Amino acid sequence: MDALTRVLDLAQVQGTLDLRCQLAGGFSLDHVDAEPGEAPFHLVLGGSAAMELPGHTVVMEPGDLLILPRGTRHRVHDLRGRDVTTTMSLDHVGPFSIKRNTDGEPELDLLCGRFTFAPDAGRLLFGALPEVLHVRLGGEHGIDALSGIVAMFRNEVARMEPGALAVVTSLTQALFVFALRAQLRDGIMPPSLLGLMVDPRLSRALLAMLREPERDWTVAALAEQAAMSRATFARHFEARGDLAPHEVLTLLRMHLAADLLRRGGLTAGAVADRVGYRSESAFGKAFTRVMGSTPARFRREGRASD
Template sequence: MDVLSRLIELARLQPTLDIRCRLQGAFHIDHEPVAAGTLPFHLILGGDCLIRLGSGREITLRSGDFLLLPRGDAHAIIGLRPRGEMQPLRVTTGGMLPLRENGQGEADVDLLCGHFDCAPGSAALLLDSLPDVFHVSLAAESEEMLKTLVAMLYRETAEEKPGALAIITATCLSLFIMAVRAGKASPIASAGLLQLLGDARLGKSAVAIMSSPALAWTIDDLARHSAMSRATYARQFRERAGMTVGAFLTDIRMMLASDLLLRTRRTVADIAAEVGYESEAAFGKAFKARRGITPARYRSAEQARQTGQQ
């Protein structure tokens, strides 16, 4: 399995579609900030609109655009073609998804609004590498594939056949993966995991670490995987990843450990050995430094949180 697929699997992303919006003219819809572990997203099926963040920053979204807010920031959806007075919004709930409209006839924007829930610990490395506003034009990734996926979303939303919601949410996850993959090749952030994975040579060392996290990796070992000198590798790694090789290795181990703590009943000592620590004490110290809590308390707290959500 490639590194990006493995990171997305570990993040345990669960997409939920909240509402479909078909809007025209003047409109302004506020979204409050959400808790950590919840990532709001908007997918533009057709037309365009404006996203205004709490900071005042404005982003124009057009057909085929995907926008994710990894930190759950407050934002507003605003019309780009105000005509006359703002019409009242109405929400109908008879279909598969709630539908928000504000007029009759052709809409200026057709968008899906939803969110991803994730496992914060094992998703940290992936999400921390994303900017506060992750905005990607999926049309640039693969126009034909995008058209196929959007056509599927249109059809499944309109026809509401059995299983349609499962297909739509799975498609949204696919679109998220396409967005992250597209982001690897674009300068959406100055440094981070995506920049590292987008580097053909440095990415090889990330694959090596992910494949064998328990090995006692040295910079020399990883430099050989990337066919670089030790000094060049260390410098370029820090420039691309925004962190040292040692910090990245620790983050990978903590991410894998977080997943094992939640997904299995293995002892903390077993998990420590699995991710490359010779003693439970050393692992516990490193884990607390990254997560602010001991492994045992992390496990119990996350289990309690998940039980409360059910």
């Protein structure tokens, strides 16, 4: 398992498709701020529209995937800004609802959904992402697989065969990974945990921490994983990650511990041991500092949420 896959697992990222919109003429769809642990997304199957956010507007074109990691409120409207004169209808027939304002050919065919994630672990992924993660899937060089996924989306929602919802939900998960890859590949990722994944050598050190959090990792040992000298590793790691190696190790240990606490079955002492703490008291202090809650309270709140 690679580092990104493990972090996605820790963050419990899941895709959900909520709605298909088929619109024409003048239209406007308002989206309020999302709940904690939710990142809305829109996939343009056909047509064009504008997404208006506080302070700026993004043009949406066929094949575009737009993810809002911070759940920012936004409005999707037609490009010409025409008066909204038609009413919307909601069709609940089929595996998911379809909102439309026309019985004719739509000028916009849009899939709307959301990625849900554990809010505490979601910071590992979403904190470094822009307000809008905008990936053009239709014509971007080098990501033919994305075009194939969009084609499968179009085919599944058009045919509505048995199991269509299960297929598009799985495809949504894949789209999220491809969107993150595109962001990483563009080289515009600010210093962050995701930024460490850009460098193949640093990501090996990150994966080593995730695989063996109980190990007494030193900078020298991590540098060896990355096949770098100690000084070079420390310098590059902090530049890419905005944190020193020992700070990232603590961060990962606490999120791994949170995952174990959510799953249940282990005492706090056993969890502490799994992530490299021989003292339950020291573990409790570190967990509270990083997660903002004691291990016991975190477990209770997780059970209440479930």
